[in-house]
Amino acid sequence: MRHIVSEKELHRLVRELARRTRHEIDKAEIAMDDFDGIAHKYDFKFAWQEMSLDKDGHYAKGVRIVTLNNRVMHLERRNFSFCHEFTHDRIDCDDALCEIIHEFTIDMSDEDMERLIERLCNIGAAELLIPSEDVRQVMLERGFSTTLISELCERFGASSIAVAFQMVNCASHDCYLVIAENQLVQPTAVHNQISLLNIKPINVPQEQLVIIYSGASSAARYSIKRNQALSNNHFLCGALHANEPVRGDARLPFASGNGWDVPCEALYFRGKVFAFFNRTQPMSNLQMPLF
Numbered sequence: 494m495r496h497i498v499s500e501k502e503l504h505r506l507v508r509e510l511a512r513r514t515r516h517e518i519d520k521a522e523i524a525m526d527d528f529d530g531i532a533h534k535y536d537f538k539f540a541w542q543e544m545s546l547d548k549d550g551h552y553a554k555g556v557r558i559v560t561l562n563n564r565v566m567h568l569e570r571r572n573f574s575f576c577h578e579f580t581h582d583r584i585d586c587d588d589a590l591c592e593i594i595h596e597f598t599i600d601m602s603d604e605d606m607e608r609l610i611e612r613l614c615n616i617g618a619a620e621l622l623i624p625s626e627d628v629r630q631v632m633l634e635r636g637f638s639t640t641l642i643s644e645l646c647e648r649f650g651a652s653s654i655a656v657a658f659q660m661v662n663c664a665s666h667d668c669y670l671v672i673a674e675n676q677l678v679q680p681t682a683v684h685n686q687i688s689l690l691n692i693k694p695i696n697v698p699q700e701q702l703v704i705i706y707s708g709a710s711s712a713a714r715y716s717i718k719r720n721q722a723l724s725n726n727h728f729l730c731g732a733l734h735a736n737e738p739v740r741g742d743a744r745l746p747f748a749s750g751n752g753w754d755v756p757c758e759a760l761y762f763r764g765k766v767f768a769f770f771n772r773t774q775p776m777s778n779l780q781m782p783l784f
């Protein structure tokens with residue numbers, strides 16, 4: 494195997510690219526939510542399109558078209574998705590970085606490679622919206638907790654999704670991030686079984702907590718699949734509409750169903766549940782000297 498850099502180094506390179514890009518956008522006085530303005534400056538095409546609700550957007554390589562799902566109404570989600578797709582384009586236009594990624598992924602399966610690229614684009618998107626240095630500094634001062642999300646959003650005028658991603662990106666311990674929201678889910682297997690028994694199924698969509706984003710710290714070994722509905726008795730459901738973070742042991746929601754219980758902290762904020770699953774202890778509350 495000929496991995497010339499580590500994955501951590503790849504993260505750093507993408508973060509650097511995003512920082513440079515953000516600097517250019519600020520210098521050109523284009524707002525981060527001016528998608529047409531950014532597309533124009535970087536010479537790619539941008540369009541809205543109606544997609545299924547499990548998709549946020551799409552990037553067409555080669556023809557350089559960023560498409561966003563016009564059915565996603567949440568502004569922070571739209572902004573994050575745009576930055577994610579935009580990072581795909583930024584990476585694709587950077588020949589040196591593409592070469593390094595190519596070397597790194599040469600022995601990988603297509604699936605692993607896609608997962609890596611998705612991780613890199615989420616890292617780039619978060620960095621475009623809020624600098625990791627600022628998040629790292631606040632985490633050093635205050636410790637690692639969901640309570641920082643609202644504070645960081647206000648302090649830096651950033652999106653909660655970007656803040657939560659930056660927190661998990663900057664975390665030095667082994668942890669997973671899950672962002673979930675209540676969605677109407679079409680009944681599936683359970684009702685099909687009932688229909689076999691000749692009982693008329695209730696084909697009414699049910700509200701269920703669905704994972705819309707997931708992330709992992711660099712120390713984490715696995716990844717959590719998006720667009721999974723959590724069971725109604727999952728720990729995260731207890732955080733819905735709560736005013737305070739809820740803490741306790743919770744099952745890691747791996748798609749295989751083989752997750753195990755780890756300490757978890759979940760916060761209901763701006764209509765979503767933000768949860769950190771801490772497989773190892775987060776750094777302690779290292780108070781920086783204030784003088």
Ligand SMILES: [Zn+2]
Pocket residue numbers: 577578581610611614
């Ligand atoms: Zn992507």
